[in-house]
Amino acid sequence: MSSDYLKNQTRPTPAAVRKTKIVCTIGPSTSSRKMIWKLAEEGMNVARLNMSHGDHSSHKKTIDLVKEYNAQFDEKVIAIMLDTKGPEARSGDVPKPIILKEGQEFSFTIQRGVSTHDTVSVNYDDFVNDVEAGDILLVDGGMMSLVVKSKTKDTVKCQVIDGGELKSRRHLNVRGKSATLPSITGWLLFMSS
Incomplete structure (x- = not known):
């Protein structure tokens, strides 16, 4: 044209x-x-x-x-x-992709700004409360999966089932569970002010 x-x-x-x-x-x-x-x-x-x-x-x-x-x-x-994005849990920013390998231990934390070879932050404060040991965590639309092994007050410790390349801000969800995410996002609050 x-x-x-x-x-x-x-x-x-x-x-x-x-x-x-x-x-x-x-x-x-x-x-x-x-x-x-x-x-x-x-x-x-x-x-x-x-x-x-x-x-x-x-x-x-x-x-x-x-x-x-x-x-x-x-x-x-x-x-x-x-x-506008709906309610969702996402991994935090990583300076370069993190390679997750089958059997590897990997953690997600609600502490902001964490990005190491074995731990990354999550943008959702109730993430730890929404998962239990044995839950299957799907990352990036199921491209990667991890099983929850244990949790502390601010960290979910997992073992990689299906590995892959974890990049910044990847979608996270727990197979078979609904999160208790808020329905109004910060963007909507910002844009309405």
């Missing part, structure tokens, strides 16, 4: 309003002023922000840039879509 075709589609006359929309997910490689302007000129109708990634300041910067664009161009308004 040529950009001339898209340009002709971005400024419809009132009699021929386009009903389909072009939604662009804005991330680190597309969040600059220059790139947002280019996407808008090529037909973007909606700037989507994935709130599961990034931080408050980067999302605020993107929102401000879209608002700046909207203030300059009355004939073309870019909507902002916030894709």
